[in-house]
Amino acid sequence: xxxxxxxxxxxxxxxxxxxxxxxxxxxxxxxxxxxxxxxxxxxxxxxxxxxxxxxxxxxxxxxxxxxxxxxxxxxxxxxxxxxxxxxxxxxxxxxxxxxxxxxxxxxxxxxxxxxxxxxxxxxxxxxxxxxx
Amino acid sequence: xxxxxxxxxxxxxxxxxxxxxxxxxxxxxxxxxxxxxxxxxxxxxxxxxxxxxxxxxxxxxxxxxxxxxxxxxxxxxxxxxxxxxxxxxxxxxxxxxxxxxxxxxxxxxxxxxxxxxxxxxxxxxxxxxxxx
DNA sequence: CACTTATTTAGAATCATTATAAAGTATTCC
DNA sequence: GGAATACTTTATAATGATTCTAAATAAGTG
Ligand SMILES: [Mn+2]
Ligand SMILES: [Mn+2]
Ligand SMILES: [Zn+2]
Ligand SMILES: [Zn+2]
Numbered sequence: 001x002x003x004x005x006x007x008x009x010x011x012x013x014x015x016x017x018x019x020x021x022x023x024x025x026x027x028x029x030x031x032x033x034x035x036x037x038x039x040x041x042x043x044x045x046x047x048x049x050x051x052x053x054x055x056x057x058x059x060x061x062x063x064x065x066x067x068x069x070x071x072x073x074x075x076x077x078x079x080x081x082x083x084x085x086x087x088x089x090x091x092x093x094x095x096x097x098x099x100x101x102x103x104x105x106x107x108x109x110x111x112x113x114x115x116x117x118x119x120x121x122x123x124x125x126x127x128x129x130x131x132x
Numbered sequence: 133x134x135x136x137x138x139x140x141x142x143x144x145x146x147x148x149x150x151x152x153x154x155x156x157x158x159x160x161x162x163x164x165x166x167x168x169x170x171x172x173x174x175x176x177x178x179x180x181x182x183x184x185x186x187x188x189x190x191x192x193x194x195x196x197x198x199x200x201x202x203x204x205x206x207x208x209x210x211x212x213x214x215x216x217x218x219x220x221x222x223x224x225x226x227x228x229x230x231x232x233x234x235x236x237x238x239x240x241x242x243x244x245x246x247x248x249x250x251x252x253x254x255x256x257x258x259x260x261x262x263x264x
Numbered sequence: 265c266a267c268t269t270a271t272t273t274a275g276a277a278t279c280a281t282t283a284t285a286a287a288g289t290a291t292t293c294c
Numbered sequence: 295g296g297a298a299t300a301c302t303t304t305a306t307a308a309t310g311a312t313t314c315t316a317a318a319t320a321a322g323t324g
Pocket of ligand 2: 209
């Protein structure tokens with residue numbers, strides 16, 4: 001069982017709820033962007049069972065900490081997550097309020113010339129805002 | 133009167149509160165990053181007068197709409213604003229939870245190769261997360 | 265199976281932000 | 295200047311995403 005091992009390997013007990021959430025998040029051809037609210041709806045529609053909102057929050061945060069999800073830096077009243085954990089960037093369509101992946105190869109190499117003493121770069125993320 | 137004209141020119145009446153907020157935001161050598169909460173404290177300390185929180189929110193949003201402030205895309209429970217409205221980027225020190233400006237010249241030119249039909253690029257912002 | 269530890273859950277609490285609507289102020293026009 | 299009008303401020307309430315709490319349940323261990 002793919003997800004059972006995945007969870008065990010990161011010290012998370014493979015509970016029914018976590019496995020159901022894994023299925024919704026990772027059993028797809030395409031990766032996707034979501035808010036907790038989006039996800040809660042998707043879960044309700046896809047599995048015929050209830051998972052409490054607190055568990056969804058807990059699980060998403062646990063997955064993010066383990067690196068199974070990424071948080072997308074964007075200004076919104078809701079937090080956006082991404083099942084695409086590759087090093088990549090985003091378009092944000094301001095009118096449609098929609099995120100679109102920009103693969104690393106779609107953006108030339110980014111050269112950060114400034115250095116901060118004693119700190120190292122953990123990630124470099126580009127947000128490209130789009131208008132009509 | 134610098135700020136009176138500035139406000140009038142953008143169709144905002146130069147009220148006492150707006151002028152006081154202008155002073156706190158723009159009467160400084162250096163630009164700075166702030167949350168509404170930061171700013172409310174700063175206002176209380178610098179002017180000997182009370183401005184309601186609702187007015188601070190209204191004013192900051194009006195200024196942002198007019199282009200006198202920028203919102204910084206970052207995941208935080210509070211919204212960050214910037215009095216530096218030049219085209220620039222940010223370091224975000226994860227440990228100290230602090231934003232640091234990265235001037236455009238500190239980052240090589242960014243080449244967005246992908247195009248989205250019917251949309252044009254409004255802004256390109258880079259967020260560089262720093263760890264120890 | 266007992267025992268320990270982690271997880272789930274409903275509901276309450278928190279807190280940034282936005283909405284409301286009444287009182288106050290700036291602007292316009294005579 | 296002095297209405298009349300439109301905009302602004304304000305206290306306070308409402309909203310809504312997220313986090314907290316503490317009791318019930320489930321998983322891991324031997
Ligand atoms: Mn957020
Ligand atoms: Mn926000
Ligand atoms: Zn993405
Ligand atoms: Zn800045």
